Structures are given as C-alpha cells and as structure tokens.
Amino acid sequence: MDRRTLLSGGGVLLAAQLLPGEAGARAKSSPATADDARFMQLAIDQAKEGDYPFGAVIVRGGRVLAFGRNSSKRNADPTAHAEMMAIRAFLNGHEPEAFKETTLYTSGEPCVMCMGAIVWCGIKRVVFAASIAQLATRIGQIDISARQIANATPFASIDITGGLLSGDAMRLFPNGKP
Numbered sequence: 482m483d484r485r486t487l488l489s490g491g492g493v494l495l496a497a498q499l500l501p502g503e504a505g506a507r508a509k510s511s512p513a514t515a516d517d518a519r520f521m522q523l524a525i526d527q528a529k530e531g532d533y534p535f536g537a538v539i540v541r542g543g544r545v546l547a548f549g550r551n552s553s554k555r556n557a558d559p560t561a562h563a564e565m566m567a568i569r570a571f572l573n574g575h576e577p578e579a580f581k582e583t584t585l586y587t588s589g590e591p592c593v594m595c596m597g598a599i600v601w602c603g604i605k606r607v608v609f610a611a612s613i614a615q616l617a618t619r620i621g622q623i624d625i626s627a628r629q630i631a632n633a634t635p636f637a638s639i640d641i642t643g644g645l646l647s648g649d650a651m652r653l654f655p656n657g658k659p
C-alpha cells in the first residue's frame with residue numbers, strides 16, 4: 482500500500498486504527514472532506530427548521546436518503562431529536578440492513594439516546610458539527626460523548642468525525658456567538 486492509498490478512503494481508517502493509545506478503541510476517526518461539508522450544510526439547513534436548532538441527514542453513496550430536524554415540540558415527543566427523526570425517515574423507505582453503508586451528518590454531537598440508536602442501527606460513520614461541550618454552553622446536555630458510547634459498545638465499529646462547521650451550528654442558537 483503506497484502513501485496515496487493510505488491517505489484515501491479506507492486507508493485513513495487503517496492509519497487511525499494504528500495510532501498509539503487507540504488500541505482497542507471502537508470509534509475511529511477520519512478527516513472531513515469537501516463532500517462532508519456539503520452534507521453538513523444540509524444538516525444545518527434542517528436545524529434552521531427545527532423546534533430546537535438541530536438537524537441531521539443520512540447519506541449513502543453521495544445521495545441524501547433521509548432528513549431529520551428536532552421535532553420535540555410539534556410532535557409533543559421529547560425523543561424527537563434530529564437524528565432519531567432521520568433514522569425513522571430512513572426506515573420508511575429502507576431495510577435496516579442498509580444502515581451499514583450510511584453516514585449520518587448532524588449539526589450537534591449525538592446525545593446518549595441518539596448515539597445509542599446509531600450504534601444499534603449499525604450506521605457506518607457519524608459526522609457532527611458542534612460538540613456536546615459546546616452545546617452545553619447553550620442548552621442542557623448529558624455529558625457523555627459520542628466517542629464514549631462507541632468505545633463502550635463491543636459490537637460497534639464506527640467512524641466519528643467532529644467539529645465540521647461547528648461555528649455555523651452554534652450560531653443557530655439565539656444567545657450569542659460560538
């Protein structure tokens with residue numbers, strides 16, 4: 482495998498897996514791409530329509546297959562987080578098996594409920610904008626990271642990329658700058 486191969490696609494995952502101190506970790510990470518930024522912008526657009534400013538999209542093979550926005554007020558359902566709405570929308574048209582090839586983009590790092598659902602579904606990769614630590618400065622959060630959930634899940638092998646367009650996601654909250 483030459484350097485070019487190592488730096489593209491799955492090679493990045495291999496490199497990430499070999500980092501010192503990461504042995505045994507179930508969450509991997511790979512750098513964001515231009516496509517990632519495009520899909521994250523769509524998630525942020527969803528967040529603008531949410532009851533709280535959170536949005537998500539599920540993508541496979543360069544196509545958006547499901548959208549979700551926080552609908553906890555309109556649905557009178559506290560579990561109607563953007564990621565849960567996107568997962569439910571995806572299942573409207575696809576078998577659960579199809580999650581294995583998907584990436585979920587979300588404007589906020591998934592909470593314990595959503596990250597639990599993500600690993601139960603077998604989603605391949607998660608890309609988030611604002612971190613839980615950032616979000617906690619604006620709105621109540623459970624202080625457990627998506628990576629902690631993934632690393633505590635023996636059957637999960639999920640790629641997590643954080644921080645993409647986090648400033649844009651944070652600006653959706655009414656009380657000030659990121």
Ligand SMILES: [Zn+2]
Pocket residue numbers: 562563564591592593594595596
């Ligand atoms: Zn959530």
